Amino acid sequence: MQYHKIKQAKFLARPNRFVAKVEIDGSEETVHVKNTGRCRELLLPGARVILSAADNPNRKTRYDLIAVEKAGLGLVNIDSQAPNKILQEWLAGQGFDYIKPEYKYGDSRIDFYMERQGQKYLLEVKGCTLEIDGVGYFPDAPTERGVKHIHELIKARQEGYRCGLAFVIQMPRVKEVRPNMETHPAFGEALEKAKASGVKILMLGCEVHPDSLTIDAGRISDKWGA
Numbered sequence: 001m002q003y004h005k006i007k008q009a010k011f012l013a014r015p016n017r018f019v020a021k022v023e024i025d026g027s028e029e030t031v032h033v034k035n036t037g038r039c040r041e042l043l044l045p046g047a048r049v050i051l052s053a054a055d056n057p058n059r060k061t062r063y064d065l066i067a068v069e070k071a072g073l074g075l076v077n078i079d080s081q082a083p084n085k086i087l088q089e090w091l092a093g094q095g096f097d098y099i100k101p102e103y104k105y106g107d108s109r110i111d112f113y114m115e116r117q118g119q120k121y122l123l124e125v126k127g128c129t130l131e132i133d134g135v136g137y138f139p140d141a142p143t144e145r146g147v148k149h150i151h152e153l154i155k156a157r158q159e160g161y162r163c164g165l166a167f168v169i170q171m172p173r174v175k176e177v178r179p180n181m182e183t184h185p186a187f188g189e190a191l192e193k194a195k196a197s198g199v200k201i202l203m204l205g206c207e208v209h210p211d212s213l214t215i216d217a218g219r220i221s222d223k224w225g226a
Contacts, residue, residue, distance in 0.1 A: 001085045003066060003211045005053035011068065014043050020065050022049060031063040035078040037140045039129065042068045042076055050075070050210045067208065075208045076129055076171040082213050083127035083168035084111055090204070090215050096121070108152045122156050123164045124149045128177050136169050136177040136203075142184040150190040154197045164200040165191070168215075170208065175219050177203050 009022040009031075017036045020043065022029055031051055033039075043049075047070075051063035066079045084101070091099050096114040103113030105122060114121040130140040139146060153163040167177040179188030195201060205219025 001082060001089065001213055003050075003052045006066075006211050007051045007053070007063065008210070009049050009051055009063075011043055011047040011049045011065075012045060014039075019061065020049075022051070022063075022065070024051070024063075029063070030061055031065050032059075032061040033065045033078075035080045035129070037078075037080070037129070039068075039078055039140065041131075042070055042078065042129065067210065070131070070171070073131055073174075074172040075210065076131075077206065077208050077213045078129050078170065079213070080127060082170065083125050083166075086206070086213055086215055087112070087123075087125050087166060087168060087204075091123075105156060106152045108149055110149065110152065110156075119162060120160070121162045121164070122153060123166055124153060125166045125168060128167050128169045128174075129171065130180065131171055131174055134174060136167070136171070136174045137180040137183075138167060138177055139180055139184055139187060143187060147184075147186050147190045150187075150194050150199075153199050154194055157194075157197050157199055162200070163194075163198075164202055165194060166202040166204060169203060169205045169219070170213065171206070172208055173205075175203065175205055175221070 009024045012021040014020045050067035052066045067077045096116045098115040100113045103110050110122045111125045112123040128136040128138045130137045157163045181188045203221035205216040207214050207216045
């Protein structure tokens with residue numbers, strides 16, 4: 001996926017989940033943060049950040065903060081909408097006969113429903129931006145919604161769907177994602193139950209550039225089997 005009208009800036013502060021203060025060409029400006037997670041290890045004073053100009057000229061904030069440079073790692077994309085967009089692009093090349101985003105199942109909306117040769121599939125997508133010692137961790141904040149979706153996938157698997165949970169790794173080099181047991185042990189416990197029930201866990205690394213995010217074919221943990 002491509003971003004247009006990008007600009008570099010220096011991160012100053014994050015007053016709340018939704019906005020940040022940055023320095024652009026020597027002037028301070030308020031921008032929208034496209035991620036409500038904590039991102040505490042990323043959004044540090046003085047960090048280089050990447051902004052994308054908003055499409056709506058009447059919006060209060062002119063820019064979206066979409067990526068940040070992490071020392072020793074590189075550029076990390078923190079756009080929470082990006083994982084679903086690039087997963088849809090990737091799924092289009094996986095031989096499915098039908099793909100539907102935002103599929104209602106049970107009491108949830110699962111990110112993708114697919115069909116191939118009569119077989120039904122469900123896929124939930126999670127973006128990973130937290131890295132510790134070369135390993136990705138999810139979540140960076142408690143996610144009851146994420147636990148709920150895993151239980152829905154387990155139920156669907158029991159009903160004959162082929163189900164998967166895809167971690168989109170929005171940073172360079174990292175190949176593995178582990179559950180963040182310290183932050184949300186219930187998510188890790190649900191993930192283990194999902195694996196035991198036959199839910200496929202996919203990990204897809206990404207190439208991150210200031211103006212784009214693409215899946216790195218060399219960092220895909222597993223193809224989606226038939």
